[in-house]
Amino acid sequence: MSTAHWLFGDQLGPHFIEPGRGDRHEQRGEREGGPAQDTPLVVIESRSVFRRRRFHRAKAHLVLSAMRHRAAELGERMRYIRADTYREGLRQAVGDDKVTVHHPTSWAALSLVRSLPNVTVLPARGFLVPHDDFRAWADGRHGHRLRQEDFYRWVRRGHDLLIDGDRPAGGRWNLDQDNREPPPRGARTLDVPAPYRPREDGIDDEVRRDLDRWERDGDVAFVGRDSPRLFPANRREALTALRRFITHRLGAFGPYEDAMLADDPVMSHSLLSSSLNLGLLDPAECVARAEAAWRAGEAPLNSAEGFVRQIAGWREYVWQLYWYFGEDYRHHNALRHRAPLPDWFLDLDADAVTARCLSTVLAQVRDTGWTHHIPRLMILGSHALQRGWDPAAVTDWFHRCFVDGYDWVMLPNVIGMSQYADGGRMTTKPYTSGGAYVNRMSDLCGPCTYRPTERVGEHACPYTAGYWAFLDRHRASLRHNPRMTRAVLGLDRLTDREELLRQERARGEGPP
Numbered sequence: 001m002s003t004a005h006w007l008f009g010d011q012l013g014p015h016f017i018e019p020g021r022g023d024r025h026e027q028r029g030e031r032e033g034g035p036a037q038d039t040p041l042v043v044i045e046s047r048s049v050f051r052r053r054r055f056h057r058a059k060a061h062l063v064l065s066a067m068r069h070r071a072a073e074l075g076e077r078m079r080y081i082r083a084d085t086y087r088e089g090l091r092q093a094v095g096d097d098k099v100t101v102h103h104p105t106s107w108a109a110l111s112l113v114r115s116l117p118n119v120t121v122l123p124a125r126g127f128l129v130p131h132d133d134f135r136a137w138a139d140g141r142h143g144h145r146l147r148q149e150d151f152y153r154w155v156r157r158g159h160d161l162l163i164d165g166d167r168p169a170g171g172r173w174n175l176d177q178d179n180r181e182p183p184p185r186g187a188r189t190l191d192v193p194a195p196y197r198p199r200e201d202g203i204d205d206e207v208r209r210d211l212d213r214w215e216r217d218g219d220v221a222f223v224g225r226d227s228p229r230l231f232p233a234n235r236r237e238a239l240t241a242l243r244r245f246i247t248h249r250l251g252a253f254g255p256y257e258d259a260m261l262a263d264d265p266v267m268s269h270s271l272l273s274s275s276l277n278l279g280l281l282d283p284a285e286c287v288a289r290a291e292a293a294w295r296a297g298e299a300p301l302n303s304a305e306g307f308v309r310q311i312a313g314w315r316e317y318v319w320q321l322y323w324y325f326g327e328d329y330r331h332h333n334a335l336r337h338r339a340p341l342p343d344w345f346l347d348l349d350a351d352a353v354t355a356r357c358l359s360t361v362l363a364q365v366r367d368t369g370w371t372h373h374i375p376r377l378m379i380l381g382s383h384a385l386q387r388g389w390d391p392a393a394v395t396d397w398f399h400r401c402f403v404d405g406y407d408w409v410m411l412p413n414v415i416g417m418s419q420y421a422d423g424g425r426m427t428t429k430p431y432t433s434g435g436a437y438v439n440r441m442s443d444l445c446g447p448c449t450y451r452p453t454e455r456v457g458e459h460a461c462p463y464t465a466g467y468w469a470f471l472d473r474h475r476a477s478l479r480h481n482p483r484m485t486r487a488v489l490g491l492d493r494l495t496d497r498e499e500l501l502r503q504e505r506a507r508g509e510g511p512p
Contacts, residue, residue, distance in 0.1 A: 044089030057222035152313035189264035238280035254303030260442035334423030356448035381418030386466035391421035435461035462512035
């Protein structure tokens, strides 16, 4: 019998099972390939994954639907095992026979597969840069100043992305300055075609019945709502979503990628992160299509570059840092934040929140399991940082509550970027702001009870007041940060500083 190949639930695309469908290094024969064309395949649906943690219901639905759709596509070639644990499922599938698996996407999964005597771990797929190549690049900098912009340029050169000769297309590596427009004045939505939305089928019906039964039996508990599935669960759907984005939505993506509108949570974003993170799409094909659209005159360069930077820059960078920083990175807490997450946040109780920006975004998470990167960073993450919530608990929340959330995704994004818990190893400053930023980049502040310009009193904006209280709390450490010095010095010019601090202490952990 041929050695079977084990697929995790985020390794569902053809590039995980077909020779020659790996990254460019594999295609040149520089790395070990994947399973042979006729290799038997195994997928294990482990109930204990959902029992251990309270995931968003829509996320559980999407993952199970994607796994079961893949099993239906592959038919007799795949053995689909439903078991309590991965160990138990693998025993059922292959007994003591040998099995291969591509490098998993979490430290926990890697520890598991390495502990199993008959499992051979193959190189990772679904990313642009091999681990060894990144380590050589990072070690060449002695592990310091591993800035995303330097990495991004290195990846662009190595993969010939948006390159003309030996120069970046258009003469600039980064067009981010062109991509920070506030939403159009007076607009409730962007004037772009709607994103692709899939249609549910019998597999989705089966998944929903199973989830309902597990909840009724008290076996698992979820958070959030399970509306009709919004994100692709198979390769065909994912390719359709990619094609629609490139053809109809990429052009408007760049200028407004940082903007927010209350009635348009998706703006012109691609909504492809869950498909990439399930392995339904390969990043190389996504960036190639964006570049092709620009070269064909079908999308402006700033939009194509912004999309390429999200995938070949940020996504790849986060993946690599997750492994390079090591398993203990999750325990970093440079600001010594220990406050537990309050129940209203854990339960996604948007209706309990008065602040319109936070209520709107929390409702988006509750209803869909998704928001784009600016609400994640500057609404959800910023509030957690200002309130001093435990960064490990914040990381876990993001992991569980977002359809595209995985350990490798959220650990650097939250510990390093959002909560500044690594003390600056990943970013140069804490990413938090007062209400002025939200007011400038959205329509969320207008009807709100609070005023972004007020920091004390009945209408004091929780973000504006929270920003100054955060700076005051960490004055000693932040005053030495060149990017924060001016802000910290501003504390001494606040005539209402003591009143503000008393107000913020009195607010406690109730919903703002």
